Amino acid sequence: MSPESNTPSDRHEVDAWRFTGSFLRNMLSKAIPDEPAYGGIPWTPVSKPLSESKVALLTTAGISMKDDEPFDMEFERQNPTRGDSGFRSLRGDATASDIAANHLHIDTGYIERDLNVALPLARLAELAGEGVVGSSAATHYSIMGFQGVDSSQLEQESAPKIAEALRNEEVDLFLLAPV
Amino acid sequence: MGLVARVVEAAGIPTVTLNMIWRYQKLVGMPRIAAVEHPFGRPYGDVGDRETQSAVLRAALDVFNTAKEAGHIEHLPFRWHEDPKETKWHPADPSPIIALMNSRRKK
Numbered sequence: 666m667s668p669e670s671n672t673p674s675d676r677h678e679v680d681a682w683r684f685t686g687s688f689l690r691n692m693l694s695k696a697i698p699d700e701p702a703y704g705g706i707p708w709t710p711v712s713k714p715l716s717e718s719k720v721a722l723l724t725t726a727g728i729s730m731k732d733d734e735p736f737d738m739e740f741e742r743q744n745p746t747r748g749d750s751g752f753r754s755l756r757g758d759a760t761a762s763d764i765a766a767n768h769l770h771i772d773t774g775y776i777e778r779d780l781n782v783a784l785p786l787a788r789l790a791e792l793a794g795e796g797v798v799g800s801s802a803a804t805h806y807s808i809m810g811f812q813g814v815d816s817s818q819l820e821q822e823s824a825p826k827i828a829e830a831l832r833n834e835e836v837d838l839f840l841l842a843p844v
Numbered sequence: 845m846g847l848v849a850r851v852v853e854a855a856g857i858p859t860v861t862l863n864m865i866w867r868y869q870k871l872v873g874m875p876r877i878a879a880v881e882h883p884f885g886r887p888y889g890d891v892g893d894r895e896t897q898s899a900v901l902r903a904a905l906d907v908f909n910t911a912k913e914a915g916h917i918e919h920l921p922f923r924w925h926e927d928p929k930e931t932k933w934h935p936a937d938p939s940p941i942i943a944l945m946n947s948r949r950k951k
Contacts, residue, residue: 679879679919681867684928696871703873706914707854715905723848726885745940769939771885772932781897782886788898798905808848813941816847824851831857838908839852840901842862842887 711838718837720793721802723827724784725810726776726844727768729753736767736809748811750818752827755805757786770811771844783844802836810843846872862887862904866917876911878904880920883933890925 682690711718727736730753737749755764761780766773776783789801806827812819831839846868849859853875864887866879880887880900889896900922907918924931938946 677919677921679864679866679881681865681879683881683924684864684883684931684933693865694867697867698870700870701873702871706873706875707850708875708914709853709856709858711858711908715908718908720905742940745944768885769935769937772935773885775886775891779891781894782888782891785888785897785901788888788894788901791898792901792905797902811939811941820847820851824848825855827848828852828855828857831852832855836857838905839849839857839859840862840904841849841859842904843864844885844887 713837715798715838716796717799719800719802719835720789720798720838720840721805721831721834721836722784722786722789723806723808723839723841724844725768725808725842726766726771726773726783727809728755728764728766728776728780728784728807730755730759731763731765735765736807738767738769741769741811741813744813746813747815748813749809750812750816750823752806752808752823754830755784755786755807757790757801757803757805759784759786759805768809768811768844776844783842799837802831802834804830804834806830846874849874858908860904860907860911862900866919869915869917873915875914875916876907877917878907878920879917880904880922882922882924883928883931885933889922896922 729735766776792798793801853859860876861874862878888900
């Protein structure tokens with residue numbers, strides 16, 4: 666890793682390690698290969714203007730509706746190299762008082778006070794009201810971001826189910842945000 | 845995470861991933877990245893900061909329009925309002941994997 670933050674540049678390049686500390690930076694950096702580790706990147710062209718698009722959000726914060734089953738933190742406590750590979754559906758009108766946040770790698774207290782820090786449903790509804798986006802989907806999604814040594818269940822079971830649900834709801838654009 | 849974006853994109857729905865650790869792109873291969881320099885747990889902005897939350901959301905959505913090829917990385921211009929030393933994002937207790945690594949280092 667070169668110290669990009671010290672490199673003169675016309676535009677701001679995001680310092681991926683600004684908040685990690687050196688221990689975590691070293692740990693996370695080791696996972697990055699020198700050459701791309703994938704065969705290709707999938708691509709679907711955008712088919713209509715933002716102002717006509719139905720948008721759904723996803724967070725990796727381990728968020729569930731209070732009337733739904735929470736993400737399983739006990740599994741990870743018993744198996745520190747693994748994480749809950751499931752997903753949860755969230756209502757588009759959910760606020761912090763409607764949800765539980767379970768994620769052992771961050772302070773979830775901020776999300777419990779204001780859901781919009783990680784899943785800006787209220788802000789998206791405002792943009793829909795202003796006509797910036799066509800609409801906010803009725804359903805949004807959470808996974809739990811820490812998958813440890815095995816992300817195959819997330820990729821092969823949860824992700825296809827999320828894709829199917831998005832298609833069924835005729836979502837046009839999907840915005841994901843890791844925490 | 846990026847894996848979910850790949851699966852959804854391959855299923856025919858365009859995705860943008862708002863990402864702090866955008867350097868994982870080489871590992872994952874995400875279709876469109878909006879890179880943001882915010883602390884873990886609050887990618888869109890701080891508690892009650894509606895202005896930043898909305899601006900980051902809009903900037904991330906704009907990447908659907910600006911990205912013209914797979915793997916595009918857009919660096920968003922937002923700067924966090926606190927110094928990293930003053931920014932608290934860690935959980936109260938170390939995560940299980942960190943606790944395990946710490947116990948192994950001590951041995």
